Amino acid sequence: MKTSRYATSRQKACQHCSVAKAKCDRKATGCSRCAKRKIPCVYPQTRSSKEKSPSQGGPSPQSPDSIPDSLVPSFCGLPPDSHSEAWTEPWAQPVGQREHIRTASSNTLTSNPISFKKTELDFSNLELFCPINTDEITTRWMNPYIPVPGQTIKQYPSGVSSFISRILKSYTAVAARGRGTLPFVHPSQISEQPASSPLTTCLSLIKICETPLPGSEGTAAMVLQREMGNIMECHESYNELSLLGAFQAYLIYCLALFFKLHQGPQNQLRSAMMNLQTLAHLSSKQGLMCVADQDRTRPKWEEWIVTETKRRTLYVMYLFDSVLSTQEALPTFLATELLGLPSSASKLLWHARSRSEWEREYNIHLAEWTDKSLTIDELWPVPPDMDAPDIARRSRRVDHWLEEIDEFGTMLYAVTSCTHGG
Template sequence: EFFDFSNLDLICPINPEEISNRWLNAYIPIPGQSVKNYPPTVAAFIYRLLKSYTGMAVHGRGFPPFVHTSQLTAVSPNPQLSSCLSIVRICDKPLPGSENATAEIVQREMNNLYEQRDTYDHLALLSAFQAFLMYTMVLFFRLSQGLNPFLRQAMMNLQEFACVTARQGLMCLSEQQHTRPKWESWIIAEASRRTLFTMYLFDSVLSSEDGLPTFLGIELEGLPAVANKTLWFAQTRRDWETAYNIHLAAWDEGSLRINELWPIPEGLDESIVAKRRRRVDSWLEDLDEFGTMLYAVTSCTHG
């Protein structure tokens, strides 16, 4: 399948600047913020899942489910992702005492990605954001760099990466208009959202490690929740377009939004609550493991 990632029909329906400033939230409270208290079992679940994502890459099993296969199988794969896969392999079974030297190699690559962030096109920017996220998680989960000041700076840079990526678009205009988008536009939008959601989960892990509060990502309100696995794993354009047509018919009032997985506001009319639950039930019927993980986290945290 040939992919053309030019002329993408993307919009950003949220304020991306609030993503880059997220690290400040623990120090300077913002009105309307809601503390997200993960039960210890949920926090442990997130920790283990994200750690497994780094294990996938380190052990050569590819990328976790926030990277779309088209990004790796395109005619000219993105060097940011292919380099990332190669570099993180050196983190497999590092010799005792060699973690810091290995971490320096990873850090150099992260600095290179960050310095070039303003030169990337849509696809390269997303790939760089994903690679930067993987490197940051590898530093924490595989190279014991939790106390390294570089990791805190890396998280600020990661949130800046997320902001720049979001600014380029987190949603297809067609998604907003409830029509079928170009496949490539949808791939970039969906992979961007998945990467963003993963970054937020990782941010909560680090905040917990530092004894800092974690806040509900209200700045993401309105973004579509994770798409179904039929769309995400479609192998051909025809299969994807057919699946999207079915999706449009099934979701005539619009796709599920991420905030529909958040706590139900007090005083909400029972009929609206029932409708929301029906929408979540429908969404659950065709999820991949990433969507299932996200539901497990939100359901066990918010009920």
């Protein structure tokens, strides 16, 4: 059957220049306009009219061991460091699949409805503190093997375990598809991260997991694991915001390995979880709460963004750890090391589009929560020594929190309520 003359795009400029109707110099490593703006430079997939299909005697399909460079998005300004090595890994797809990947790669998470101006946010000189012992985070993987006095086993009903698994799987799909935003990645992070940052690299590289071909999962896993190795090699040089992004990126890679590429705990995933908990420990140690929280005053927006995002990422990591433990028939323990940390914030605060909007909502939050914000342990089992008035007060606080939360908070409540009651 003859192919339509319009079946393949004749667009010559890169995606961003085409949308802006600007002149594109079409450099092989990325056009000058995209390089100046430090944004991904993606060219549309074109196919020569003289190209022959295998049935017509043309070149045979590439083997799974070879990957054309055209499949990898070109990142302008990407330094020739360890991060850039991940983009040279081999990855093979048929032409139709190749065109699909190129189309998807242009739909990055930067196109979400909440936009931020870089000049509006300043993530330097943040006043944060950590109220918990983060050493217990980095050694959590040992809990099933080395019992510690005072540990409380958490028995997830089978339905709750399935619910957690499905929710985390959906997060992986959102990242791989490149549409929408993850509930533990704040929209401002996308605009603030440079093109070569771990998080930006992750949100582009993870798209190879959207529809992997049968039998190609191992190659895709190798690509992700190489970038995970780069993160662990470079994490000591990251500043606070980059370390948070590295923590999030490593978590997203782990989720993709498990849910998309079916790499179980026996396939080095447990080792990856140890590294993930190390990153969680280092990032958390730099601060999980704002200093202003101690005085019940309003912090800087940037301080709130960093601490809220860290805690959300931390909670997702703990849920994923429970999924792995359940699959291996290992016990899951109550995360008592997180005692006192705030639970997820309100939807209006998380989705605030500007500083003025966020400050207005936070002032309302302070007026309504005169004591302190709801903490994560208030969603756990009621302590046996808590009297009736305190139980009633705790119930009212949870009800108040439920009035304000977004879908992430709803998920947390569903898990804790169905597990512990209340």
